[in-house]
Every structure is written in structure tokens, then in C-alpha cells.
Amino acid sequence: MIVSPQILRVAIALAIGIACAGCSKEAPGTWQGYVEGEFVYLASSQAGQLTLLSVSRGQTVANNAPLFTLEAQNETEAVAQAREQLHAARSQLADLNTGKRPPEVDVTEAQLVQAQADAARAATQYQRDELQLRAGGIAQSQLDDSRATALSTAAHVRELKSQVSVAHLPGRIEQIRAQSAQVEAAQAALAQAQWKLDQKSLRAPHGGLVFDTMYRSGEWVPAGSPVVRMLPPANVKVRFFVPQAVVGSLAPGRHVLIHCDGCAAEVPAVLSFISDQAEYTPPVIYSNESRAKLVFMVEARPQVADAPKLRPGQPVVVRLQ
Numbered sequence: 291m292i293v294s295p296q297i298l299r300v301a302i303a304l305a306i307g308i309a310c311a312g313c314s315k316e317a318p319g320t321w322q323g324y325v326e327g328e329f330v331y332l333a334s335s336q337a338g339q340l341t342l343l344s345v346s347r348g349q350t351v352a353n354n355a356p357l358f359t360l361e362a363q364n365e366t367e368a369v370a371q372a373r374e375q376l377h378a379a380r381s382q383l384a385d386l387n388t389g390k391r392p393p394e395v396d397v398t399e400a401q402l403v404q405a406q407a408d409a410a411r412a413a414t415q416y417q418r419d420e421l422q423l424r425a426g427g428i429a430q431s432q433l434d435d436s437r438a439t440a441l442s443t444a445a446h447v448r449e450l451k452s453q454v455s456v457a458h459l460p461g462r463i464e465q466i467r468a469q470s471a472q473v474e475a476a477q478a479a480l481a482q483a484q485w486k487l488d489q490k491s492l493r494a495p496h497g498g499l500v501f502d503t504m505y506r507s508g509e510w511v512p513a514g515s516p517v518v519r520m521l522p523p524a525n526v527k528v529r530f531f532v533p534q535a536v537v538g539s540l541a542p543g544r545h546v547l548i549h550c551d552g553c554a555a556e557v558p559a560v561l562s563f564i565s566d567q568a569e570y571t572p573p574v575i576y577s578n579e580s581r582a583k584l585v586f587m588v589e590a591r592p593q594v595a596d597a598p599k600l601r602p603g604q605p606v607v608v609r610l611q
Contacts (some may be wrong), residue, residue, distance in 0.1 A: 323530025409443035498522035523597035
């Protein structure tokens with residue numbers, strides 16, 4: 291059978307009232323209550339075998355203290371792969387931005403020098419053949435061959451000059467943009483792989499008490515399954531019930547004193563919540579005569595430094611200051 295939180299709170303209030311039935315009558319402005327903790331369940335978003343549990347139940351840890359570690363060989367290798375892919379993408383982008391390598395440019399320039407020499411020789415031979423044709427020393431066909439050779443070598447010179455100019459240029463704009471996108475994608479892949487690796491080793495988001503541990507070293511932990519249950523000091527509160535005749539005089543921020551068995555002194559606290567829903571201590575039919583049995587739930591929070599003095603489930607007495 292599922293019990294609603296409201297019925298559970300009423301049952302706890304009844305239990306406290308029954309337990310204190312033989313006690314002396316409460317002084318005005320004091321009410322019975324109990325300590326409650328808002329637990330923090332710490333889990334990894336990734337599944338894996340629990341290889342190291344760095345804390346134990348009942349231990350108090352500081353902020354950012356290591357809690358547990360899951361096996362992470364696959365994630366470690368994924369990070370290494372993503373890092374190498376990013377390095378390769380960056381190298382390709384740098385290559386596109388710098389054009390050809392200097393040795394490749396030197397080869398083209400050397401070919402240009404040779405072509406210029408050939409063109410100069412062909413132009414000189416063409417001039418000689420023109421003179422020889424006028425003197426009747428050669429045939430027209432030989433002059434035509436000289437002219438073709440001169441034109442061909444000159445064109446080759448122009449071609450090599452263009453190649454040298456292109457060799458000094460970076461890659462085309464669209465190629466550079468495409469490669470820049472590849473670099474950004476590789477960076478995102480590395481960040482994702484690193485995040486998954488970081489999820490295999492959790493640290494305390496804040497200091498507090500390790501209330502319980504759910505797994506032992508060597509066990510398989512499903513994704514999202516809590517391994518450590520913590521209770522930060524700021525999450526300790528006291529819950530108690532006041533009559534409807536009193537609730538109107540209370541407001542969040544009012545100071546109260548908490549008395550508990552074994553406490554050396556009363557613990558100061560501040561009201562943090564006052565319920566707007568009425569509850570009955572016994573199951574009775576509402577009437578004007580039964581209003582004295584109508585109660586409202588109130589919560590108070592002690593200072594962070596005083597919170598370790600209180601334990602969840604501990605009965606207390608709350609008194610207004």
C-alpha cells in the first residue's frame with residue numbers, strides 16, 4: 291500500500307504525541323518535532339564497473355573530495371582518438387593556409403629558369419632563320435618550325451610563371467572554410483569524449499556527511515544509479531507542527547531554539563517554511579469544536595555549523611525565541 295507524504299507526516303506527529311503522552315505538559319511556545327535530511331544522491335551518467343570507492347558510510351568529506359571511480363578504458367581511448375583527429379584536422383587547415391611547401395616551389399622555379407633559357411634560345415634561332423630565309427639559305431618550312439618552337443617555349447614560360455604564383459597562394463576560400471568546420475567538429479568530439487571520461491570519476495559537489503554507499507568495489511553500476519548518498523549541512527532541517535491558533539503569528543525568518551537529547555546546548559534555527567495546508571492530528575470530522583486539533587507543518591533550518599549536531603529522525607523540542 292502506498293502512503294501519501296501528508297498521511298506520513300500526520301503519522302509521525304501522532305507518534306511523537308503518543309511517545310510524549312506521559313511527559314510533562316509542554317511549556318507555551320514549544321512544540322515536538324523531528325529532524326529531517328534532504329539527501330543528495332550522487333551518480334554517474336555513464337555505466338561501468340566500480341573500481342574505487344574513496345569514501346565510507348559515516349565519513350565527513352570536504353568540497354571536491356573524490357568519491358568514486360568507474361572503469362574508463364573505453365572512454366580514455368575515445369579521448370585519445372578524438373585528440374589525434376583534432377590534431378590532423380588542424381594540420382590540414384594549416385597546410386591549406388600556407389600553400390605549397392618551399393621545396394615544391396623551388397622545383398617549379400627551377401623549371402621556370404630552364405624554360406626561360408629554352409625560350410631565349412628558340413627566339414634567337416627564329417631571328418637567325420628569318421635572316422637565312424631572306425638570303426635564300428633555308429626553306430620556308432624550317433622558318434615555320436623555328437617560329438612554332440619560339441611560340442611554344444614562350445607559352446611554357448608563361449605557364450610556369452603562373453604555377454609559381456599559384457604555389458605561393460593559400461588554399462581556396464571554400465576549402466579553408468570546409469576544413470575550419472572539420473576542426474570545429476573535431477573540437478566538439480574531443481569535448482564530448484572528455485566529458486564522458488570525467489563522468490567516470492565523481493567528486494563531492496559540496497562538503498557533508500556520507501550517509502550511505504550503495505555499491506562496493508567490483509560491482510557493476512548502471513548509468514544514473516546512485517553510488518553515494520550525502521547529507522550536506524545546509525540540507526538538515528527540523529519539521530514540527532503548530533496549532534492553527536499559533537500559525538498566524540509565525541513567519542519565515544523568525545528565530546527558534548531546538549532542544550535535543552544529548553545536545554550540550556540548544557541549537558538556534560530560523561523558520562524557512564510554513565505550510566498553507568491544514569492537517570488533523572486524529573482523524574476527526576471538522577467542526578468549530580475540533581479546531582484545536584488542527585495543525586500546520588513548519589520547517590526550520592539550523593546554521594550550517596550547527597547542523598552536524600542533529601541527526602535525521604531524531605526527536606526534538608522547538609521553542610520560539
